[in-house]
């Protein structure tokens with residue numbers, strides 16, 4: 153996950169600070185020296201780091217916080233605020249057109265993820281009630297039109313194309329007319345990229361811009377390219393006056409420097425983050441929540457939003473009922489696991505819990521994605537009766553289940569034990585809940 157080593161280092165620094173109790177100016181300076189190194193190692197722009205540390209220092213030492221009751225907390229609060237400001241403070245919304253359709257133009261270099269992100273964005277905004285039309289405006293890369301069509305088909309979102317013989321500006325103009333006539337209120341135009349920025353590309357993009365006057369020009373950059381992404385953003389912004397940046401591949405092993413520097417260097421906010429190859433792997437970029445994640449405070453809000461968008465409310469209600477009546481079976485257990493899986497890779501989901509930001513810590517927990525696959529295979533190798541009443545599963549059944557699922561008897565045993573523990577835990581929760589409702593004492 154992005155920021156994992158930065159998060160780990162900062163959290164380590166602040167832990168030391170917290171353990172000190174009363175703070176001296178030298179303690180803060182030492183902590184800030186560590187913050188500086190951590191940011192530089194995360195590939196944050198040199199000048200940005202310098203400004204950042206100076207601002208924090210000024211605030212931390214200039215006020216009375218060192219003599220306050222919780223000086224370490226105050227320093228962390230300042231760092232949190234500054235991290236948030238660095239990434240743009242408030243999250244930045246998409247500009248909607250006063251009169252539909254809203255036109256979004258996507259720009260960026262080859263391989264940044266422009267075509268995929270166009271489809272992801274259409275999918276994302278459709279979930280918010282928009283009716284998108286995707287436009288194949290990259291007439292240079294041979295497979296780009298087909299790629300967008302395939303993505304559109306997967307999502308059941310229409311794709312407008314005029315082949316590769318018309319100028320992109322002409323295609324874009326025709327697409328907007330098509331959208332107006334077919335009741336589409338959002339037009340997302342995919343455009344051509346290059347390996348490097350060149351004049352021809354910029355001319356082509358400017359022609360599209362002046363023809364359709366988009367409400368939003370969003371630059372797609374690859375977070376893995378680090379400070380190059382920031383440089384690209386600077387050049388594109390100068391020529392195209394961007395409204396925002398979409399930073400892709402934040403799920404990868406990137407150190408995160410680009411995400412932390414781009415707003416400070418270019419003035420353009422990051423509006424969305426790509427966090428995977430799948431078409432639902434796009435999130436609104438919230439600077440405050442990112443700062444929370446970096447400082448190990450979790451990101452419960454994003455988790456709740458994901459759960460709301462992905463969980464089937466009826467199923468959750470039914471599950472709740474079953475837990476209360478203690479009818480919770482292995483089938484329900486599997487269902488629950490599948491629901492959690494919908495939120496994204498386990499590592500990403502766990503990193504949003506407070507205190508679980510550091511990747512290493514997650515690895516120590518041994519939550520392995522593969523394990524879920526085994527759990528599924530084991531439960532699916534059981535008969536219906538066994539799933540309802542696991543206590544009937546004897547030795548020979550266990551051997552059969554292990555064989556059927558390609559696992560071992562030990563693994564089957566472990567799962568059954570886990571299930572029993574989960575059930576017990578749920579009973580405890582439900583007892584506490586009942587007692588509270590009755591106004592009684594907790595058990």
Ligand code: GDP
Nearest residue numbers: 262263264265266267268400401426427428429
């Ligand atoms: P384009 O040349 O800019 O249009 O790039 P594409 O849309 O073809 O994407 C290039 C590659 O990046 C594809 O393999 C995408 O699946 C991948 N990609 C795009 N966004 C993300 C992301 O957020 N995370 C990951 N891991 N891969 C991504």
